[in-house]
Amino acid sequence: MESLAPNTEVRLAVAQCFRTLTTSTDTKDIITTLQTLHSYLEEGPESRTTSVQRAEFRRAHFTRTLQFLVSNIQADWLRGLTATQRTELWDGLFLKGPPEQALLVLMEGIGELRASTNLDHLVSITEKFLQSGRLAELLWSYCLETGPSDSPQLRETLLGRIVALPDLAANRLHPKNKTLFLPQQYHPLLATNMLTALERTCQALKDGTDCSLTFVAQTLGKVCIQGHSGLVLAVMAPRLSACTRSDMVWQRVCWKLLENVPQRCMESVLTGLVQAVNGPDALGRIIGNLVLTNKKAQFVITHKLLLLQYKYETQVLRIVLGYLAADRNRRPLLIQVLRSVSQAWANPSAVKHTPLEQQLYVSKALLLSVSLLRDSELQELRSELLQCMLGGMQSHLDSSVVRIRRMGMVVGECLSSCMDINNTKLKFEYNHDEESQELLSLMTPVASDELEAEPANRVDCPPETGETTPSTQNVSSQNKSNTEPDSDLDSDDELTPYDMSGDQEIMEAPPPRYLRDCLEALISSEDAVRVELSLRAAEGLVRKNVFATREISVQLTKVLLHMEDKYSINSFLSLRQATMVALTVIDSVPVTRYLTTEFYSLNYSLRQRLDILEVLALAAQELSKPINEKRNPSMGISASMDLTLYPGDNPVHWQQVVEKRIQSKTKRLGKGATQPPAEATPNRYAPVAGHFFFPLLSNYDKPQVTFDLLGGDHLVLGRLIHTLGLFMHLAINAPIAAQMGCALLDFVWAVRYHVDQMVRRGVLFAVCSVFLSMPSQNLLVDLSDQLFETRTWLADVAEGDPDADCRNLAVQSLVVLDKSLKKQLQDQQTLSMEP
């Protein structure tokens, strides 16, 4: 009976208070009552209440009291209080008692109240609650496990409220949201409060008190899994890294904290952490050997971050692999990682089917992990690495994408130099660009001190650039200082030079004046000067004398096609190409017949076949352009020079060309008649388009001994399809376009899922140009049965193709197709409505 007394006593007192508050109109009574309630929360010797009473109030009546206050928030007695009294007595109650209860009541109140001054009042109390560090108090109370033994549901709700406070506030307050509740402000605040709780934990551990980190770990996990790991860990990671450097207790606390993170949140915490720490050592100090004890962590670190995801920067790779390499116990994991990464790198199917960015990422991981190996480990793994290198190199070099080939070469060089096979190294010739430089630089390990020393700079600029920038500035300033004394004397600079490209060497011998002389010189002459002069003069002669050209066009084309650069003539390839283009333009039908036949015949090199395609494409382009009044022969050469000699080798350029064409076309569709009508000129391409197009469609599936279009020669196949697409595109408005479109769509259907992305790009380009060039009524009538399948396929590609270009092209095609169909359907509607 005696033990129950304080409980009932407190209950009665609280009930009495509530009654007074509801009924009384006297301000003095109200103040006294609120002070009574306050007295249950005040610690210290002068308190009017006993500790048992206080504990009972905190346990059973605090939430009730607060809820009562919130529900009576519009009561008259509250208005009667002065502002100071209200802040002290009313607001104070929320800020003094057990913080978890206060937070829950506040959030509930904010959730229930409509927009009013009362809501503003609660919001300002919440702000005060956060600013006065009550969150740290809350977390700390859970660390000490002094809080009430709560149910899992309650704890889950509390976690939810803490983590989702910005969302709840934003949902309720809309534009009147406080800056403190914005994620950018709140999450760092939460992080600091967690750090405070951790710091107190450390202190308590040193003093010999037991603590539990479960609640903090749960909070951390929940914040991270909700996608705020960047904000929170940006605050926490540097601090933890600094604290753990010298303090063993801090290290233990961190390890414990991460062990206690719930399994399902582990991944988001770890990925956030590896991005936020500034070096492998810091990661090691913070998470310890978590990777050995926690299966999930192991999976994330050794597999997911390296092989499944590829969005992270190189620094993250460095940290992860450096972390694995740093400790004796974790070292076997590094070996395991190296094995799986090298397998992934060498996998021929991966080379074909994964996005380029991922391959680059895996290559980086491979090089980094190899660079971390010790000599003994290298010896042990040598045979495996060698196998990986040979297989992987082969599949990389087989690729038709330049970047993949180069990646293979760089990695091969690095691996071979590491393994030291009989002192021989692989050495390739490739153009050094940023990417290859970066890969090569991965083999030289960065000293970890260096990384740690400048944690502030690390994020915005890697140390290398930090060094080079000032040095280049120095150089430039030196240059400046060198030139400055001269500059006042020197007036050359104010004179801008004219174009001096016409200043060429003068040939001794006169150029040939007749096309037949050219032909003879090209066939039989052994004189380098004569051959060069003939080649240089040929294009102009071809264009000048059309009748002479017609007589020998095929013969000259044959000679040029087989011509080799015996005398290393300057710009031989472009001269030869320009002449062949001129021949095709002047005498289209016989020359195209010859070239298209030769394309499929025996005994040509791939280069020659590609030449044929390029010549045809350029000629078709020239034919489709309106004739200029005065055609400058030198313009012809320079114009064809624009379309570089090897468009196939330059994916960026190629892509730009396609993009430009598509863009220009899409615009034209949209604008329609708003463009001023161009002066009408006969289209020279339309009558001969079929001669360019159809012969190339035949024979593609008949493999020759030397040429298998559907087999290994997919480089040519890609170019062929792209060229066909170009013919199709240029044939817009030509009567034959409809037949061409049907044939082309049939043709590419067989190869639409080709393994080589260059071929797929070509196919998509061709499809796109079919939709652009075919009249929309034909599109519906002639292709009606294929359209549905094509759409499904395009949607599939747009979603799932590993190559970004292919995806873009597929989306473009879909857009163009939809526009065309919509236009057609609308036209039909208007037609059917008219009669």
Next chain:
Amino acid sequence: MSRPAPSPIYTLRGAGGPLNTLHFSCHGRDTPLLFSGSGKGAIHMWNLNSRRAQKIVEGHSGSSVIWVSTLQATDTLISQGRDMQVCLWDLSEGRSALMDSVWTGSVGFCQPSMLETSPGTRLLAFAGQQTEEPDSGPGPLLLAGYEDGSLLLWDVTQRSKLSQAKAHPEPVMCLTFDTNCLRGISGSSEKKLSPWMLDRQNNLQLQECVTLVNPGVSQLCIRGDGKLLASAGWDHRVRVFGWKKLRPLAVLQYHTDMVLSVAFSDHQDPRQRLLAAGSKDQRISLWSIYNEGGDTS
């Protein structure tokens, strides 16, 4: 983007022979004049306002005229022909009278050089096988280029050799000297222009060569303000360089045969300054380049 190559503002035709030499006389006259000496022995006096030949002087008995010049402040013309004569002409009041002639005995192509120390006192240097250029100094100094490719600096009063430099492996075809900055440049039959400095001890110091696209230079000329250098090339082109750094600025393409002579005009207004080029194709082309901003200095 560089500007397209310039084209001539007008051309003068009808000289009837290759144009070996050009000389402007625009300073202090009503009508700017251009004198040209042709390979057929005629000296044309072109009026640059009407763009017609105002007068033709035939004085070297059909032999090629290799040099013409005027004396300051008088209507006096001096010319050298391959008939081994240097002739002095009076052109005042529409006359064209032979005043004097000197027999040189030289069968070479070397152009003489004239120094007017004061009105009425002139020094003319002509020689056997040399190209010459005077230089003012303590005593008259004379620069001469020789067929062995070397340059010699002579002190005329002492009659002694002051300095020597081997500028070219081939004969020196032409040279010019800027008395303001004591720098000169010489051309030869090869692909190089060779600039050189004259230091305070009157030593010739060769500087880094400028390489041309095609070999052969027949004449070099520095514009009066010391900003531009023009070269008459055997490759039918006139090249224009910035004189200070010898930066190539323009290539003037018009002629269809060797350019034999270039000259900058001595207009008082810098904006009217012209560049004339005479070629073996019997035409004189006139160009107006870099005249816009050049008037300040």
